[in-house]
Amino acid sequence: MASATQMPAPVCLIENSPRKGLVVQQEALQVLSEIPQPVVVVGITGLYRTGKSYLMNRLAGQRKGFSMGSGVQAHTKGIWMWCVPHPCRPGHTLVLLDSEGLGDVKKGDTKNDTWIFVLTVLLSSTLIYNSKGSIDQRAVEELYYVMKLTERVKVKAGLEEREDGLEEAGQLVPFLPTFVWAVRDFTLQLEKDGEEISEDEYLEDALELEAGDSPETQRCNQPRECIRQSFPHRKCFIFDQPASRSDLVRLEELQDDEMSHEFQQQVEKFCRHIWEKSPPKTIPGGRILTGNLLGKLAETYVEAIESGAVPCLESAVQALAEMENTAAVKEAVTLYRDLMEQRAKLPTETVEEFLELHSQCEQEALELFRKRAFEEGMSQFQAELKRQVEEVKEKFCTGNEEASRAKCEGALRKLFQDIERRLHDGVYSVVGGSGLFKADLLALEKNYWEMPGKGVKAAAVLEKFLKDIEAVTTVILTVDQSLKDKEEELKRAQQQHEKAEQEWKKKMKIHIAVSIGFGVLSIAVPPLRALRFFKLLL
Structure with missing residues (x-):
């Protein structure tokens, strides 16, 4: 990110070209776009060849920078900008705007002079009006004439202008900067009624309204009233002539001992006030502008013009x-x-955990938005922010589910490997194999649920897995039942065989007639026993 210290010399912010008109320079916009800090914008305006650039160079802490020239024609064209670290406000940037002087009689077309002044006023947080001599009625009327140029802007869209071309009094004030009148080559005594007065008292005395309501008095009071209303916060500085007339052409090269001591003190006092008292640039509503916003504001004004x-x-x-x-x-x-x-350490263990993470991140995003956003239309843009955040959240939600699904599927594949080997080896192709298979599946489920970090799709993936192996389960059950049926069939055949053998044995018995006292007893005995019996008789 660029720093103001990387700007060794001023650049043109708004070019005043007879052929192209007013053009905002991209180089200057690039500089401003890289200044995220609040800016204190000090602009200077006034008649040409009044030494404006010298004061701006001193505010930059330099003797050279803004072009001063040495002829009788205006030297600065358009508005030039110099951004430097603020000497008294840490975290702020001082933006100095040196504007093209008004009243150059050598210019054929002065149409854009008006807009140069208006833009300097509208872009500044402190405006320095530079003049020579004293603050007399003529000087007041010259500033009044310049101030009337601001009538070329409207405060509100659709607002009807009054017959005299002015809008409602005071409406423009929130857009105007604080005001400093710098009176150069001042030769008078700061006195009133024989008593010494301050520079500010001198300014206020010059702007004091005269009593009476005659047309002449009204003409005299009108410019004073305009200046008083336009700049409720105002300050005055006077400056002695810095050096002899012959040395003024090389003013920026003069050493301290070649310049008036009083002038040096006055310049130091002036710079100290500007550095310490000039506020950051704001717009109505109290919004403080950064360099980036200042550049956009300049573009907006110039585009309209x-x-x-x-x-x-x-x-x-x-x-x-x-x-x-x-x-x-x-x-x-x-x-x-x-x-x-x-x-987000995807997959999250639960949906609630994911939603809590989303809520925290969304809140931080909203806080950032509220810090940066303008009040104008904030609710509309906040709603748009929520909509876009919701879209991103849905993508993360999908990613969370996919990560969970992938992890769970991988875990089940790994756990199922032992069962697959048993299937291949025919472990379950026995009577009672279905029971073994069910027991192994229960063990698989138990191990699966004990594994951490499965995520939000743990139950769904397991359910699908079990559904996918239903065919295997059915085959094992069928084989098990078939083996049981065969075993039963063999058992029944065995029983029938044994029964037939028993029947045969019965049929093969030998009846032996034994004579006893009262008759003959017939005894059926198996052949072997009969044989033993006959052997016994013999």
Whole structure:
């Protein structure tokens, strides 16, 4: 990421080209896009050849940088920008805008001078108006004339202008910067009614309204009232002539001992005030701009001007809000995705665990979005953020299920290997084999459930597995039943055989007649026994 310290010299922010008109320079936009910090934007404007660039170089902590020139023609063209680390606000960047001087009589077409001033005013958080001599009625009227250029912008879309071309008083103020009047080559005494006054009191006295309601008084008061209303926060600095007239042409080369001591003190006091008091650039609603947003705001204003439309400040802010909120949604969705990828150890053990992880990552994404997003249209963009997060969540949910399914299927394949070997070896092709098979399946299920990290598809994958091997189970049951039936058949045949043998043995018995006292007894004896009997008689 680029740092302001990598910007050794100013670059053109908005070119004022007679042929192309106003053009925002991509080099400057690239510099601003790489500044994520809040920016304090100090712009300077005023008549040409009044020494504006010298003050801006000193604010940058340098003697050289912004082109000063030495002739009688305006030297700065368009708006030039110099970004430096803020000397008093850590974490902020000081953006200095040196604008093309007004009133160059050598320019044939001064149309864009108006817009250069307006853009400097609208982009700055502190505006320095640089003039020479003193703050008299003429100087007030010159600033008033310049300020009337802001009538070329509209605050609200569709707002009807008044007959005098002005919008409702005070509507423009939230868009305007704090104001510093720098009076160069001041030769008067800071006194009023014989008493010494401060520089701020000098400015306030110059802007004080005269009593009365005559046309002449009203003409005198009108520019003063305009300046007072436009810049409720204002400050004044006076500067002595820095050196002799002959040395002014090489002012940036002069050493301290060649310059007026009073001028050096005045410049130091001026710089200290700008560094310490200039606020960060904000837009209505209190939104502080980063360098990136400042660049987008400049583009929005210039696009409106070049389109020929009257720039509308409210519309510009809305356009900026839409761009930033769109970017905020994208950044928040990216954060959600990154957090899920970093933290999700897929598969999660339960759906609840996954949803808890999702909730934590979504909350962090929402917090990032709310920090970056503009209030304008935030609810609409927050709804879009939730929709996109939900899409990413569904992808992670699918990935979680697939990871669980893959792990569970792998575990079951491994556990089933022993059973497969037994099937191949015919262990289950015996009477009672189905019982052995069921026992092994129960052991497989037990080992499966004891394995950690199976994820949300554990039950579903097991159910499918058992369903897939139903055919094997059926075959084993069928074989087992067939073997049982055969065994029963053999048993019955054996029994029938034994019964037949018994019958035969009965039929083969020998009847022996034994004479006893009262008659003859016939005894059936098996042949072997009869043989033994006859042997006994012999």
